[in-house]
Ligand code: SF4
């Protein structure tokens with residue numbers, strides 16, 4: 224499962240053993256994992272909270288662009304998810320839009 | 331349990347403002363079917379046999395969560411001996427804690443594990459305990475291995491990573507190769523090989539437990555060979571005894587900065603061994619709120635930051651990095667909780683550590699028998715202290 228398999232149709236979800244939640248005491252989203260915690264900055268929190276396994280990468284980007292009235296977030300989001308995947312924070316099904324060309328043809 | 335020190339502590343507290351007790355450890359009971367010679371429970375545990383009722387644990391959870399605690403360790407003793415473990419886990423989960431169970435696995439059944447998972451348990455760490463007995467048993471008897479393997483099978487079948495912790499010391503470290511081999515055969519995803527740390531029972535038995543330098547070097551070679559062979563299949567973490575270091579580590583990420591332990595009788599401590607420190611009173615959750623305990627109690631404030639330090643720490647350039655090391659070790663080895671941790675080469679008592687290390691290089695270090703963590707031994711040992 225390399226981040227190369229990430230396409231517009233991929234539906235990322237929070238990695239097994241990790242839990243994402245909003246912490247009022249820290250005024251931030253945090254990712255909890257066995258005996259540890261990462262405090263997320265705003266952007267990371269906003270991306271990860273959309274990784275529910277329901278939205279596709281494409282939909283996540285559109286939603287973020289709408290929420291923050293920005294465009295051109297695709298590369299940032301993809302880049303972040305690549306890193307997050309390496310750390311095990313997010314995961315996706317191997318086959319999800321696995322054939323990368325699928326995504327391209329559809330869009 | 332022996333391994334309540336997190337391998338990756340949340341290190342997000344800024345030095346300038348006191349954050350919440352991110353890490354909460356419940357030592358639910360001192361009862362335990364095992365008798366580990368390196369047990370972290372206080373030597374006088376038999377004199378603190380009272381246990382909080384369920385409702386109190388649940389209230390502490392709620393108050394801690396309000397303060398911002400996020401990680402909960404459920405430990406003991408053997409936490410499985412509390413039949414409200416599921417209830418406590420469920421409430422912790424509901425409140426938003428990440429719940430970690432630290433158990434020897436003795437007494438665990440498949441249905442109990444399922445119930446714990448249904449309650450929202452996030453993580454399990456299985457420890458190999460009584461290394462002189464169970465380990466020998468384990469190394470030589472297939473039956474014990476099969477028991478552990480069965481537990482490992484359930485854990486994996488429920489989708490948890492299999493995390494195995496094994497405390498090593500002079501008497502078992504030479505078996506590291508077989509220990510790792512068995513961990514692999516059990517399908518462990520992580521193996522934590524932690525050298526005993528010399529507090530509590532391990533301090534009582536230190537002469538018999540401190541490995542020699544040659545043993546440690548051999549162990550590191552063995553471990554590196556396995557690491558190379560296993561790659562990502564099983565990750566191995568190796569913790570060396572700090573007696574072989576020249577500088578102490580920050581203890582518990584800094585006194586009263588991140589951790590709080592609640593002992594079976596409700597005493598709240600900045601670390602699970604702090605109760606031994608003389609001249610300090612620690613609050614009890616039955617009388618105080620978590621907020622009062624964390625922010626206002628004398629016990630938690632005493633060694634926060636660097637203001638309490640004496641020389642050589644007070645003027646040391648490294649004081650913010652290690653915060654003077656461990657207060658319990660300072661007390662045990664220098665008889666002064668405000669002294670520099672004698673592991674530090676700058677400590678005037680550093681020779682206590684180097685003497686122990688020198689002694690550990692001898693082929694036969696001690697004629698003394700090992701003292702097992704038993705009730706009778708606990709009463710006898712704490713009697714000595716009282717006298
Ligand atoms: S005797 Fe062993 S298993 Fe029991 S609490 Fe102590 S270290 Fe843990």
Ligand code: SF4
Nearest residue numbers: 643646648649654674
């Ligand atoms: S003298 Fe104290 S502060 Fe300095 S390195 Fe040693 S223990 Fe740390």
